[in-house]
Amino acid sequence: MSSQDTLLTHLPANAPEQALAGQPDSTPDMVDGMAFAKLYGEPLFKLPTDLYIPPDALEVFLEAFQGPLDLLLYLIRKQNFNILDIPMADVTRQYLEYVDQIRSRNLELAAEYLLMAAMLIEIKSRMLLPVKKADTGEEAEDPRAELVRRLLEYEQIKLAAQQLDALPQLGRDYVRTQIFIEQSMAPRWPDVNISELQAVWADIIKRAKLTQHHTITREELSVREHMTGILRRLQSAKFVEFSDLFDPSRGVPVVVVNFIALLELAKETLIEITQAEAFAPIYVRLAYSPT
Known part of the structure; x- marks a missing residue:
């Protein structure tokens, strides 16, 4: 799996192994009366019995995230939560469900998300504790304040990156053309120095x-x-x-x-x-x- 964090679902990856084990192969010989693939320019009407398909090749990518903050922002915006008043219980529960999915696939990738999950649990636990006033007599800061600040900054940077990506780019949206223009048939006398x-x-x-x-x-x-x-x-x-x-x-x-x-x-x-x-x-x- 690539370094890009994804929500994914799996298709059965053991179909070739079942064929090797002697079980009937349900792969159709043709698709709509035509070959379903070409190999070195030749039509292929049937899958080879010794074909090995890596499990990752049958993954279907549903959503893509660039990191823990991106996932957290996605969960908040998808459910129209107020980013200044995040319901930590619901967000933490959904966040942990996603971490459980990627932890079974890539433990190294899940480490960053586990750190954010621990931070969410810590914030929720601090919110459950009685509020204590500071030594100056002012009320203590909301435990969610630092997380909200980071989310707002990340969202601003993400929107700016999307605006930059929407601008026309050479090689992606347009190409630079070169036109050969023949010289005029009228003689052009050189300038006198x-x-x-x-x-x-x-x-x-x-x-x-x-x-x-x-x-x-x-x-x-x-x-x-x-x-x-x-x-x-x-x-x-x-x-x-x-x-x-x-x-x-x-x-x-x-x-x-x-x-x-x-x-x-x-x-x-x-x-x-x-x-x-x-x-x-x-x-x-x-x-x-x-x-």
């Missing part, structure tokens, strides 16, 4: 510094003018390489203003800076606007 943009810009500045002019002139540069020029150039080509938008021969000031114009266009989402793959050339195109 700021470090890559800096590297391209540094290369442009390096090439711009190779071209030097000794003529000192004052040139007024307009960011808006360069923005218009970049947009006009992108209208004639779908993609333009980033470095092709700059003319290093015009010097560093022009390249810087042209770069600022490019950043302003990107800020206003008029152009897109894309890259086909990692470490590939960076391209600039007009921003896509749905019709």
Whole structure:
């Protein structure tokens, strides 16, 4: 028998022994015209004569309890007793009847229940004695008070455990599913890293510094003018390489203003800076606007 405490009843466990002793076997050969069992995939129409069935295999479990307090609480709640005014005589009698049942089956399991039975008998005997006042003049505490406190605490914990068990549990009430979603057929260009943009810009500045002019002139540069020029150039080509938008021969000031114009266009989402793959050339195109 398992460690879970049970109220149980027994079916006759000596049927196979009677068959071995030569007594007639009352087991039907078939159940409703069909084999009543399968052994290794083959139908079994008759029980073997040497089959041994352990006595515990024919036990029918009626009620299950988790310990002495669980049994005591069951007896009180089943008969609608007031837990604050327990009729100790009736409860103790029913409790001892259950202990007698399990003691014949499992003495080790009955030890815990015997301890609780002794406590119930002690409480009942203290209730029969005359009530004595304490030294302080107050009335003595009810002998059932400590037992009632333990029962109430146990009932609260048991109800909380039932509420937790009622919550959905992974693997018992639901399973976690995994869904494979195919990637979109539309190409997704990788994002341009700021470090890559800096590297391209540094290369442009390096090439711009190779071209030097000794003529000192004052040139007024307009960011808006360069923005218009970049947009006009992108209208004639779908993609333009980033470095092709700059003319290093015009010097560093022009390249810087042209770069600022490019950043302003990107800020206003008029152009897109894309890259086909990692470490590939960076391209600039007009921003896509749905019709």
